[in-house]
Amino acid sequence: MTKQYFGTDGIRGTVGLSPITPDFMLQLGHTVGRVLRRANGAAPATVLIGKDTRISGYMLESALESGFNSAGVDVVLLGPIPTPAVAYLTRALRADLGVVISASHNPFEDNGIKFFSAMGTKLPDEWEETVEAGLSEPPQWAHSAGLGKARRLNDAVGRYIEFCKSTFPHALSLKGLKLVVDAANGAAYQCAPWVFHELGADVHTIGCEPDGFNINKGCGATAPAALVARVRELGADYGIALDGDADRLQMVDASGRLFNGDELLYLMATDRLAAGQPVTGVVGTLMTNLAIEKAFERLGIPLLRAKVGDRYVLEALEQHGWVLGGESSGHLLALDKHTTGDGIISALQVLQAVVRSGQPMAAALAGVPLYPQTMINVRLAERDSWRSDAAFAARMREAEAALQGRGRLLVRPSGTEPVLRIMVEAEDAATARQWAEALAATLQPG
Incomplete structure (x- = not known):
């Protein structure tokens, strides 16, 4: 079944435009x-709703609340809180479903909806298809005596702070580290600084003053230049950049070097090996840098490439019984710590490696220089027009032949935007850029 509304990560789009x-x-x-009520039978159903800091969150939250109540479902409102916090609280409070109102790293004009199961995990395609089928059915409003109620969980942020801290070893401390935390003016603006502060770090902040319009604007994991500058200015040891819903992480060291998700995943894995913990395998994606794959091979750790999207990384981890996985973009999973990707917990896992080894991040990665990658997004009038473009197909064959054994080519449509993503990875930056630009130019002649 082709889904009309659900993409790779829930439902997302521009506010004011369908859906x-x-x-x-x-x-x-x-x-x-109604889907929940059918699944629960006579038992009551409760849903948690969290959101990021976009101004449209107020409107969408109240509409969703009314929809759930009209079906006889109770709602617990969490307010602005990270996506992984909703996953945790859904499980901890034994709720039936977690709902997040967020468009993650997108600008404030966009928004979206994500769902978590009662166990705090992403829901399968079959569940989404059931919901889409139900959207075409007429409403069945609950009678007055059966309407749902709503209440607010006032200590949601505090509960999540304690959960994050519990994932960091009690024997370790962040004392002596000066950190800059950039919450992207998003959902983690309240909780992220406190997590690191209460574990002993000297914490400074940027991107922690949301106004409803500035989420991800010139800050956060997708725009780390401001964090780099602030880390250098303060002489901080590290900078931590989250995205708008705090499930994505990038980090910066004192020199201003930016570390992406591939490098952070490698540090998490090698820290566990050094501590005597087995790492039987790691899941990356089609975007994972070839240098990281080769580095894992040298350690005897297989790397499995899943489709791009943290839900596919999670599926592969569960299938193989592994715990570590992630994306270059900074969605990282440690399933022995949380059921979903969590930027704050991932940062704690990396800082744990730094503290335990006494070795800076750059030194730990000295033997793993990344292959240069060039990514170009080509906006298309028709989403699938590139598939039947003979000239583009021929240019792809040329690129693959030229890169054989010395790089990779990846072409994929975005799951959230009408664009084609062209990524070329090569031993040198000039070659990667040359082929990426040539492929993009084929689709945009003149």
């Missing part, structure tokens, strides 16, 4: 509520 409208959110809440 990110209050009437659709009312219908969505009602439909999901």
Whole structure:
């Protein structure tokens, strides 16, 4: 079944345009509520709703709340809080479903909806297909006596702070480290600084003053230049950059060097090996740098490449019984710590490696120089037009032949935008850029 609304990470789009409208959110809440009620039988159903800091969150939250209540489902409102916090609290509070209102790293004009199961995990395609089928059915409003209620969980942020701290060894401390935390003016603006502060670090912040419009604007994991500058200015040891819903991580060291998700995943794995913990395998994606794959091979650790998207990384980890995986973009998974990707917990895992080894991040990665990658996003009038473009196919064959054994080519449509992503990885930056530009130019002649 082809899904109309759900993409690779929930439902996402521009606010005010279908489906990110209050009437659709009312219908969505009602439909999901009915799906829950059918699954629960006579037992009551409860849903948690969290959101990031976008101004549209108020509107969408109230519409979803009404939809769930109209189906006879109770709602617990968490307020602005990271996506992984919703996953944790859904499981901890024994709720039936977690809902996140966020468009992650997108600008404030966008918003979206993500769902978590009662166990704090992403839901399968089959569940999404059931919801989409239900959206075409007429509503079945609950009678007055059976309507759901809503309440607010006032200590949600505090509960999540304690959970994050519990993933860091009690025998270790962050004392002596000066950190800059950039919360992207997003969902972690309240909790992220406190987690690191309460573990002993000297914490300075940027991107922790949301106004509803500045989420991800010139800050956070997708725009780390401001963090780099602040780390250098303060002489901090490390900088921590989250995205708008705090499930993505980038880090910066004192020199201003930026470390991506591939490098951070490698540090997490080698720290466990040094501590005598087995690492039977690691899951990356089609975007994982070839240098990281070769570094894992030298350690005797297989790396499996999943499709791009943290849900596919999670599926592969569960299938193989492994615990570590992630994406270059900074979505990192440590399933022995949390059920989903968590930027704060991932940062703690990396800092744990730094503290335990006494070795700076750059030194630990000295033998793993990344292959240069060039990524170009080509906006297309028709999403799949590139598939039937003979000239583009011929140019792809040329690139693959030229890169044989010395690099990689990856072409994939975005799951959230009408663009084609062209990535070329090569031993030198000039070669990667040359082929990426040549491929993009084929689709944009003149």
